[in-house]
Amino acid sequence: MKVAVVGATGxxxxxxxxxxxxxxxxxxxxxxxxxERSVGKTISYKGQxxxxxxxxxxxxxxxxxxxxxxxxxxxxxxxxxxAEAGTTVVDNSSAWRMxxxxxxxxxxxxxxxxxxxxxxxxxxxxxxxxxxxxLAPLHKRYTMKRVVVSTYQSVSGTxxxxxxxxxxxxxxxxxxxxxxxxxxxxxxxxxxVFLDNGYTKEEMKLAKEPQxxxxxxxxxxxxxxxxxxxxxxxxxxVNVEFENDFDLAxxxxxxxxxxxxxxxxxxxxNTYPMPIYAHDxxxxxxxxxxxxxxxxxxxNMWIVADNLRKGAATNTIQIAEYLIAxxxx
Numbered sequence: 326m327k328v329a330v331v332g333a334t335g336x337x338x339x340x341x342x343x344x345x346x347x348x349x350x351x352x353x354x355x356x357x358x359x360x361e362r363s364v365g366k367t368i369s370y371k372g373q374x375x376x377x378x379x380x381x382x383x384x385x386x387x388x389x390x391x392x393x394x395x396x397x398x399x400x401x402x403x404x405x406x407x408a409e410a411g412t413t414v415v416d417n418s419s420a421w422r423m424x425x426x427x428x429x430x431x432x433x434x435x436x437x438x439x440x441x442x443x444x445x446x447x448x449x450x451x452x453x454x455x456x457x458x459x460l461a462p463l464h465k466r467y468t469m470k471r472v473v474v475s476t477y478q479s480v481s482g483t484x485x486x487x488x489x490x491x492x493x494x495x496x497x498x499x500x501x502x503x504x505x506x507x508x509x510x511x512x513x514x515x516x517x518v519f520l521d522n523g524y525t526k527e528e529m530k531l532a533k534e535p536q537x538x539x540x541x542x543x544x545x546x547x548x549x550x551x552x553x554x555x556x557x558x559x560x561x562x563v564n565v566e567f568e569n570d571f572d573l574a575x576x577x578x579x580x581x582x583x584x585x586x587x588x589x590x591x592x593x594x595n596t597y598p599m600p601i602y603a604h605d606x607x608x609x610x611x612x613x614x615x616x617x618x619x620x621x622x623x624x625n626m627w628i629v630a631d632n633l634r635k636g637a638a639t640n641t642i643q644i645a646e647y648l649i650a651x652x653x654x
Contacts, residue, residue: 326352326649329388329412331403332395333357333368333377336485337417340638341392344607346371350642351649358383360395380406388412389654390645394637408444413654415644417637419526421447422534429537432643433585434461439644441653446644451636452476452527452550452559453534458609458635459628460565461539462583463576467567467622469544474531476550477560478516479600480508482632483552491554508554516550525550558600559632567622573614576624580611585635590614598629606631607639 328350332338334357345352357368357377366377380399383391384406391407393400393416400420407414421427428438429447431454439446449457456474463469480487480503487503494509504513517526524532531548581588589598590612598610609630617623630636648654 326390327354327356327386327388328352328645329356329358329383329386329391329407331358331380331383331391331393331399332417334359334363334366335394336481336488337394337633337637340633341394341641342368342370344634344638344642348642348646350646354388356383356386356388358391358395360399383407384410384412390415390648392641392645393417394641404445413443413645413648414445415448415641416445417448417641419450419530421445422449422530423537429534430644431457431461431538431640432647433458433583435538435540436644436647439648439651439653443653448637448641448644449534449538450527450530451482451630451632452478452531452561453538454636454640455559455609455628455630455632456531456561456563457535457538458583458586458630459563459580459611459626460535462579462586463565463567463571463624464539464541464544466575466579467569467571469565470568471544471566472535472546473564474546474548475562476516476527476531476548477512477553477555477562478527478550479555479557479559479632480552481557482516482559482636488556491556494554504552508552511554513552514549516552524548555600557631557633558603558629559636560598560600561628563626563628564617565624565626566617566620567624570622571624573616577614580614585609586611588612588614598627600629600631603629603631605634607635609635 397420493500597612613627
């Protein structure tokens with residue numbers, strides 16, 4: 326099993342290598358791939374050193390699977406080249422997510438849609454993954470009508486430059502800015518770029534991607550995405566209106582029985598999900614589960630996950646694991 330990690334020297338790429346090792350992914354040959362400026366550098370994996378190669382060389386090496394986390398432009402240009410060479414690509418960028426010919430996969434929800442013919446598979450947005458992990462079982466049971474979500478997203482979702490900006494501000498050092506304003510002691514209602522409708526790209530991903538993953542346009546999602554000064558882990562305040570009524574004990578039971586979801590919901594002991602607790606974990610944590618007392622059949626909850634792991638690297642690798650387990654590669 327030849328595995329290429331495209332963007333191996335980036336923030337998500339490094340987490341991918343860590344997760345591959347932790348999960349004992351069955352690879353026999355690792356091909357770390359990065360941009361020209363990183364070619365020739367050495368990365369370590371399970372105590373062994375590997376030389377970073379360029380994209381063209383990696384395509385020529387014909388890996389069985391290529392795990393992409395190198396940005397949308399790179400994916401648009403290079404994913405088809407890998408696919409033409411017979412490689413199955415799992416892409417972590419936004420490049421292919423809303424392409425009608427590509428599957429958008431969260432393994433616990435819709436991996437059964439995958440076939441041998443899917444040579445480019447899209448990994449959803451980090452905020453979307455944790456949202457649908459909690460929504461999918463509830464939708465199946467109670468039928469969603471409308472979701473209102475406000476996110477509290479960590480700077481690691483922007484990348485290394487943003488993490489450095491926050492660290493510099495904490496240390497009182499002037500440095501390069503990833504954001505148009507300070508992020509320390511601040512909150513920016515501005516994730517990704519603004520669109521003509523007044524929403525950001527991140528907010529529209531949250532609106533559209535859940536419908537594609539759940540293969541259902543009968544419910545709607547309205548989002549406000551906010552960047553906050555946490556180093557890792559995204560949080561979401563979620564309000565869901567259902568067609569059918571629910572019992573809170575049943576909601577908690579249903580979520581706690583959902584693979585990949587952990588319920589942390591006890592106000593007596595101040596038990597609720599927090600980014601600091603979700604750090605370096607693969608589960609999606611759900612708490613503050615309560616009825617919206619202003620509206621019929623409506624639920625409030627708080628969802629937290631490590632955006633670099635389940636929100637990116639782990640979900641990508643889980644897709645590859647599913648492909649191997651089901652002999653699709």
